[in-house]
Amino acid sequence: MTNDFQQRRFAAYRSAGRLLSGTRPQSLREGLAALADGPDPGYDLDQRPDVYGDGVVRALEERVAALLGLPDAAFFPTGTMAQQVALRYWADRTGSRVVAMHPLAHPEVHERRALTRLTGLHTVWPTAEPRLPTPDELRSCEEHFGTVALELPLRDAGFVLPTWSELTATVGAARELGARVHLDGARLWESTPHLGHSLPEICALADSVYVSCYKTLGGLSGALLAGDGAFVREARVWRHRYGGQIFRQWPAALSALAGLERELPLLEGYVTHAREIAAALATIPGARVNPSPPHTHQFQLWLPYGADALAEAGLRLAEEQGLALFGHWAPSAVPGRSMTEVTVAGPATEWSGDEVVEAVTALLALLKP
Template sequence: MNEELQQRRYAAFRSCGRLLSGSRPVSLRERMASLAAEAEGVHDLDERPDVYGDGVVRALERRVAALLGREAAVYFPTGTMAQQVALRYWAERTGSPMVAMHPLAHPELHERRALTRLTGLHAVWPTTAPRLPTPAELRTCEERFGTLMVELPLRDAGFVLPAWEQLVETVAAARELGARVHLDGARLWESTVHLGHPLPEIAALADSVYVSCYKSLGGLSGALLAGGEAFAREARVWQHRYGGKLFQQWPAALSALVGLERELPRLPRYVAHARTVAAALAEVPGARIDPLPPHTHQFRLWLPHTADALTEATLRLAEEQGIALFHYWDEPGAPGLAMTEVTVGAAALEWTSEDVGKAMAALLALL
């Protein structure tokens, strides 16, 4: 989206009275004010700012390690950096540079081949189906691998999750092959509902876990790696080598603590309401929801129109009627078939099925 369109969307969505997907855009002033107000209850604001990862950053690391039931956690400025560190750690332990992952996994689609260019590791795909690989697919993988990376949920397949039994069996198969297991849990926080198990039990399946501070939690930025003490010690070494040991990171760390306090307990409610929203959207003429019902509070909506037409109609609906529905439209498949990712958060909880139907009718009328 170009700068002019971004500014138009920012202005339109800020003024809307109702928002279905995601959160309302805020200004820098509003973001700073809300952080100052909300952080008061999650950390001692009279404490000195962190220096190279101590103070509030260490407090965040301890909190996340406890939530995941792991010995230690290490904060990183980005998930891309964090996962490279985790995967190279296990490559060195197994002696194999091969990482089994899905072709739709984040390192394959969104990191400019950093895993290979910077870390010297290589991906092998046990399956191209939009799901977790099966034990049989791992056992018959065309190349031997030392690490299995599992993205929970698999975002670019539609935020899909396996059943708990499938996940357990797949992890067990990887271990039978002598591989280590790493969870890409950027959105692990909201996966407990579908999997039917708490965070510590999910994290216990893997040797290491990555979680995001801003996806779902609403933090400014950042990520954490969680695992054993030895894993965390070496992760800090590579964090420094990759340039991730920043002088001060207190705004991002505070915002993550706020997210853990405020958003984490709300996620099961968002997931439940996402099913209501998805069912209502599925009634729209020509609409397709994937998956239906959603596995988390995020899912994909497809409509048989161009992305440009839907983008313009979405912006006009926000500008003229004060209703903000979706943020971005794209055409990742066939031309004329557009897709948007829907995120059901706090703003969407007030929407009924009837509300969704009426708003979509208004949107389609503008096409």
Template sequence: MHEDPKRRRLAAMRACDRILSGERPLSMRDRLAALDVPDDLPDLYGDGPVTALEDRVAALLGTQAAVFFPTGTMAQQVALRFGADRSGGRAVALHPLSHLEQHERQAYAQLSGLRAVWPTTEPRNATGAEIRALAEPVSTVLLELPLRDAGFVLPTWDELGEAAAATRAIGARLHLDGARIWESVPHLGHGLAELAGLADSVYVSFYKTIGGISGAALAGTAELAAYARVWRHRYGGQVFQQWPAALTALAGLDRELPRIPDYVRHARTVATALATLPGARVFPEPPHTHRFRLWLPHAADALNDAALALAEEEKVWFAGGWRDAGVPGMALTEITAAEPALAWTADDVVEAGARFLGRVGPGS
């Protein structure tokens, strides 16, 4: 029987003494044991800890309300459907590299009958000028902060404000795909409430960045929240109990939000050090968040094998998840400089990088 490569990789990471990219994987037992579980009754169809989480998110974002969803895909669909139902327009403006196009199987189109208009195909979010230049009316403009599949890139605060003003000028709603909005604040230089205040609705994730086990929220007006609760039920998201997801999300907000500025600052140190490795390229430089892309001139399989060997034999996790970059001879991965990376100096990164590349086979 063949060993599952994913389980082998996670086991190797869990056993490592040092981790550069990513978080140490925790078992289900570890996750639940770490929770401060109250003696109260668990949530029943969305009350209790779920309500507490919704109130916490609404307060952080400065919105009238927030609604918990089991998945971000469901929350995004509801946000776009709300705009379409209110305006009667079935077109929405989003980026071809957006999460909805790349990772949600175009659910907005397949289940809600909406149609995408692309303001730009450049590897960045649309500008105000591009939004104003749309050739047809749209009900919602969606911006992903950061745009993950372009390299976790963010606009400047002024550019974001111009995009928001342009969206209002064309009579559309602005929806922020803020799955990783938590880590966008340092680059933009404004708080969560100021950022959310530019938009009509915001989706946030609880397992990305803050370390919850699952779940998301859609935040905005009380009208949006009432609509979202109806459609959450229709989509099958009115789950009987979700207290583990809610409690880990609340714990993550307490634990991770204060640390994120340190992660973002340290990501710049890590990126600068990685850029000195032979043939390496990082993007963006400096990183906009605590995540960025790294390219190396080797085959993806050889780099993944080297990462696993370094982990299993030396208890050091460097970087995994390598894939072909679409450029001959180059492979790409995403680096996440989270809590474990804070212990790494620039010299540590360079030294471990040399040992990692020393395990890559010749001619790879």
């Protein structure tokens, strides 16, 4: 995607009358204004700025630890760094450099093999099916592992979640095998409706948990690792060694606190509305929604057209009719079929199913000569 196309899309989506997937893009000036005038982050803004992780950063850590029902948490600039620290900690404790995870997990797909190149850890895949491994798959895994990393939800499989009984059975099998359990919970916040249990109940299954500050919550950046006191103390040591002990991080911390205030209470409603939006999209000829119904407020939409054609048609629809529907389109292994990820957040709650069908019909009309 060229810079010119990205700039066109930024301008069109920013000024569109209606937006379906995700949140409206902001200019730098608008982002600064939102940080200053947004929801009350629950922190005294007359306090001094943070210095190397104290102040507002520490307040965020304590707030997230309490929400997850865990003793402590440490703020990291990125989830990539946070998860490397967590997994190397458990490797040192178990004596095994092997981590069981899914081949579609974030460290395998989106981190340039950082886990192996920087930490010397290795991965084994108990299953390649688009779901979490079953207890039998863990027990019959071809290689011994010391840690199991479970991504909840598994984003690249379609933001899919197990049932609560499946999750507890998988965790139980890991324990039976003597393994530690780490939750890649970048999007854990929106997983409670499908699992039917609270954040503390979910996190109690694991030895450590990672959550994102910007996915779902809409913060500027950052992540947190949570666990017991010994785990978090050493995580902070490795954060410093990895270069994550940043002088000041108050904008990221404040935006995350604001996201906890603003977005967290709305997530169950987003998940409910995502099912209505997905059901409407599934009626479009040739469309496929995955999973159906969605497990969270995010899901995949597949259409039988080329990615470039869909991207250009979507941009024209936003520019000419003020309707901004979807973000990035990715081509599939099947020629002529493409996928986009749909995020049902605040803007999408203003759409009915019938309005979605009408807008997508207008999008597809722009594909025709």
